[in-house]
Amino acid sequence: MQFIDLPAQQKQIRDKIDARIKAVLDHGKYIMGPEVKELEANLAEFCGAKHVITCSNGTDALLLPLMAKNIGAGDAVFVPSFTFVATAEVVSMLGATPVFVDVLEDTFNIDPESLKNAISFAKEQGLSPKAIIPVDLFGQAADYDALQEIAENNDLWILSDSAQGFGSVYKGQKSGNLGLATSTSFFPAKPLGCYGDGGAVFTDNDELADIIRSLRVHGKGSDKYDNVRIGMNARLDTMQAAILLEKLAIFADEIESRNRIAAKYNEELKDIFEVPYVMENTTSVWAQYTLKVSAEKRADIMASLKESGVPSVVYYPTPLHQQTAYKDYPIMPQGLPVSEKLSKQVFSLPMHPYMVQEDQDKVINALLKHKTSVAA
Numbered sequence: 290m291q292f293i294d295l296p297a298q299q300k301q302i303r304d305k306i307d308a309r310i311k312a313v314l315d316h317g318k319y320i321m322g323p324e325v326k327e328l329e330a331n332l333a334e335f336c337g338a339k340h341v342i343t344c345s346n347g348t349d350a351l352l353l354p355l356m357a358k359n360i361g362a363g364d365a366v367f368v369p370s371f372t373f374v375a376t377a378e379v380v381s382m383l384g385a386t387p388v389f390v391d392v393l394e395d396t397f398n399i400d401p402e403s404l405k406n407a408i409s410f411a412k413e414q415g416l417s418p419k420a421i422i423p424v425d426l427f428g429q430a431a432d433y434d435a436l437q438e439i440a441e442n443n444d445l446w447i448l449s450d451s452a453q454g455f456g457s458v459y460k461g462q463k464s465g466n467l468g469l470a471t472s473t474s475f476f477p478a479k480p481l482g483c484y485g486d487g488g489a490v491f492t493d494n495d496e497l498a499d500i501i502r503s504l505r506v507h508g509k510g511s512d513k514y515d516n517v518r519i520g521m522n523a524r525l526d527t528m529q530a531a532i533l534l535e536k537l538a539i540f541a542d543e544i545e546s547r548n549r550i551a552a553k554y555n556e557e558l559k560d561i562f563e564v565p566y567v568m569e570n571t572t573s574v575w576a577q578y579t580l581k582v583s584a585e586k587r588a589d590i591m592a593s594l595k596e597s598g599v600p601s602v603v604y605y606p607t608p609l610h611q612q613t614a615y616k617d618y619p620i621m622p623q624g625l626p627v628s629e630k631l632s633k634q635v636f637s638l639p640m641h642p643y644m645v646q647e648d649q650d651k652v653i654n655a656l657l658k659h660k661t662s663v664a665a
């Protein structure tokens with residue numbers, strides 16, 4: 290059994306992907322070819338964002354809007370501690386300070402109350418609060434209504450890290466339309482992934498979109514050899530765009546399948562485990578299906594799953610504020626107790642749109658063996 294079965298997906302669309310790759314080989318426009326434009330148009334149609342700027346990966350998709358807004362030394366950018374490292378890394382790369390915020394126990398997403406404390410703390414540290422990067426962790430949107438209110442009251446802007454959440458819906462709004470800009474990743478294992486590295490930035494803001502398009506190609510002005518700002522090489526390959534076009538075409542159906550599989554896990558496991566909580570009027574894309582158990586029991590349960598041939602993974606074993614590279618950033622006096630606790634409790638189960646009933650039953654049965662130990 291695979292944790293995420295990409296070959297099963299490929300089997301469904303292999304002929305179409307082969308034809309797309311052949312078309313690129315035939316026209317030979319490997320950089321910014323027609324498939325890049327076509328993909329950007331299709332992504333815009335899918336999520337409703339006005340501008341879609343594809344790019345090299347999900348990390349650069351976070352970096353580009355921060356660069357466009359001139360984030361730098363002395364600025365504070367608020368990030369959850371319980372996330373993948375890229376969320377904070379981009380802030381550090383620009384010389385700004387990532388200020389770590391705790392997360393909510395139920396959704397695993399950034400905690401608005403902790404955010405308020407972090408903003409006060411950043412000011413006390415002499416930093417200028419500039420932006421919030423909420424993460425749509427495991428496929429569910431953060432609580433953008435609460436965050437937007439805090440952003441408005443503190444003159445901050447929101448960059449949504451939707452590397453795991455593209456395709457999700459928050460109170461009628463699709464990922465790509467929440468915050469000033471949204472970033473996603475097309476890393477192969479993400480809900481919408483390519484066969485290499487890729488990413489995209491979404492925004493409705495014309496000026497921001499123009500600057501990001503310029504930054505993507507060495508800070509170009511009227512052409513590539515007119516350089517009006519310090520930029521990067523952050524383009525998406527034509528080949529990856531070609532592959533993504535076929536994956537995007539089946540993405541809506543896949544989201545339905547992911548939700549069907551998550552619903553079955555919930556139904557079968559809810560009596561003995563704390564199953565994932567999804568906010569009202571919100572649809573997750575289930576980048577991960579994540580359970581919580583006491584820290585003492587997690588290793589045992591994961592070992593016994595492994596014995597039954599069921600892979601499981603811990604996302605994330607160490608909160609960012611405790612990572613070697615980040616542990617010297619100042620931490621607010623309230624600390625980050627939930628992030629620290631969750632990193633010892635969580636584990637994720639196999640989850641992908643092509644999971645067959647037999648495999649899912651095997652996962653469920655392997656977990657139900659722990660009925661007495663978990664309840665104890």
Ligand SMILES: *Cc1c(COP(=O)(O)O)cnc(C)c1O
Pocket residue numbers: 346347348349372373375376424450452453473474475476486487488
């Ligand atoms: C995967 C991921 C990223 C980075 O995406 P890459 O394409 O690997 O650079 C950023 N943030 C989160 C939350 C992620 O899960």
